[in-house]
Amino acid sequence: MAKKFKELVEILGGHRVFIQTHNFPDQDAVASAFGLQVLLRHFGIDTTICHHGVVERAVTANLVADLGVEMLIDETDNDHTAMTKDDYIIIVDSQKGSGNIDDLIGEEVACVDHHPTFVTVDDYKYMDVRIVGSCSSIIADYYRECDVDMPESVATALLYGLKCDTKNFTRGVTDFDVEIFSYLFPKSNQQQIRKYQAAEIEYSELNALSDSLRNIEIYNEVGFAFLDFPCKEGFIATVSDFILEIDLVKFVVVYTRRPNGFKFSVRSEVDELDAGQIISEALKNVGSGGGHKSMAGGFADEEKILAMNIDFNKVIQNLFLNVINKVPPHGLTIN
Numbered sequence: 001m002a003k004k005f006k007e008l009v010e011i012l013g014g015h016r017v018f019i020q021t022h023n024f025p026d027q028d029a030v031a032s033a034f035g036l037q038v039l040l041r042h043f044g045i046d047t048t049i050c051h052h053g054v055v056e057r058a059v060t061a062n063l064v065a066d067l068g069v070e071m072l073i074d075e076t077d078n079d080h081t082a083m084t085k086d087d088y089i090i091i092v093d094s095q096k097g098s099g100n101i102d103d104l105i106g107e108e109v110a111c112v113d114h115h116p117t118f119v120t121v122d123d124y125k126y127m128d129v130r131i132v133g134s135c136s137s138i139i140a141d142y143y144r145e146c147d148v149d150m151p152e153s154v155a156t157a158l159l160y161g162l163k164c165d166t167k168n169f170t171r172g173v174t175d176f177d178v179e180i181f182s183y184l185f186p187k188s189n190q191q192q193i194r195k196y197q198a199a200e201i202e203y204s205e206l207n208a209l210s211d212s213l214r215n216i217e218i219y220n221e222v223g224f225a226f227l228d229f230p231c232k233e234g235f236i237a238t239v240s241d242f243i244l245e246i247d248l249v250k251f252v253v254v255y256t257r258r259p260n261g262f263k264f265s266v267r268s269e270v271d272e273l274d275a276g277q278i279i280s281e282a283l284k285n286v287g288s289g290g291g292h293k294s295m296a297g298g299f300a301d302e303e304k305i306l307a308m309n310i311d312f313n314k315v316i317q318n319l320f321l322n323v324i325n326k327v328p329p330h331g332l333t334i335n
Helices: 003-012 027-042 058-067 135-146 152-165 175-187 190-197 203-213 233-244 275-282 302-308 312-326
Strands: 017-020 047-051 071-073 088-092 107-113 126-129 216-219 222-227 251-258 261-268 287-291 295-301
Touching: 003 088, 003 107, 003 126, 003 135, 017 027, 027 047, 027 058, 027 088, 027 135, 027 152, 058 152, 058 190, 107 135, 135 152, 135 175, 152 175, 152 190, 203 222, 203 233, 216 312, 222 233, 222 312, 233 251, 233 261, 233 295, 251 312, 261 275, 261 287, 261 302, 275 287, 275 295, 275 312, 295 302, 302 312
Parallel strands: 017 047, 017 088, 047 071, 088 107, 107 126, 222 251
Antiparallel strands: 216 222, 251 261, 261 295, 287 295
16 A cells, blocks of 8 residues: 555544535536545545535536435435534635635545645645646556556546546646546546536526626736526536636636625636636635636635625636736736
């Protein structure tokens, strides 16, 4: 067994273990949790996958169903599985304090993630954070290092998670991800992956996508879009990806209302404009945010936004444009 993964197995021994994803798990989160669950079972450790929110996108729900993944909606689903303060939690595809994952009653002893660290915590006994294309890549690497046979279902899920988070190897991809692709490809079911990729935009979202495009405001290649209708977490990301395809846009901020605040999805195709750092700085006094250079997310408190000006769109635009203006030469001219 690889030395680093052996550390995790030793920490978990003798404890009831939960694997927690972020609140609205996407394909990478589901695949990572499932792959880690199967691998830990190989070493005699049973786990329960949980999350606090809901699986919103149909394609993610289909992945869960096809894999036969059992995912509890937080720690209180029923008396038999209710989490206690003595239970151990492994966080995957997120980090404690990141704003997209609730603090459950158990003890967060481990974190496996591929996002930069914006909130430092000292709780973990094991932490494996690598700035790579997907969390699925890290889980696949555990199998490779431990020389454990990987079931086709796991390989298919991990490869699909890798393709989704790198947008088919067009963003955030590293040499490590390419190595993992070569490792996973012959083990996976390509027909199944094609089925998932063919259904990533839901029919019910087409009208909403059209409405969102009419709300775009562009300030010298920085695009803003307020989605003034109820929409799923994953759809916000879909819109931001779509807007970035527009030739006049190099940096995108998409946001929508949530109870007590605004949910954000940010994208960048300019190396000098780090999406994770920019959203973290822009929202530091009104909320929180973080992520990768090319993609990030966050949340802002509505009261704090409105306290600055009743025109929340103008407030949000200024928060981001003020940060972008401070970045060294980046190829965009912001007025």
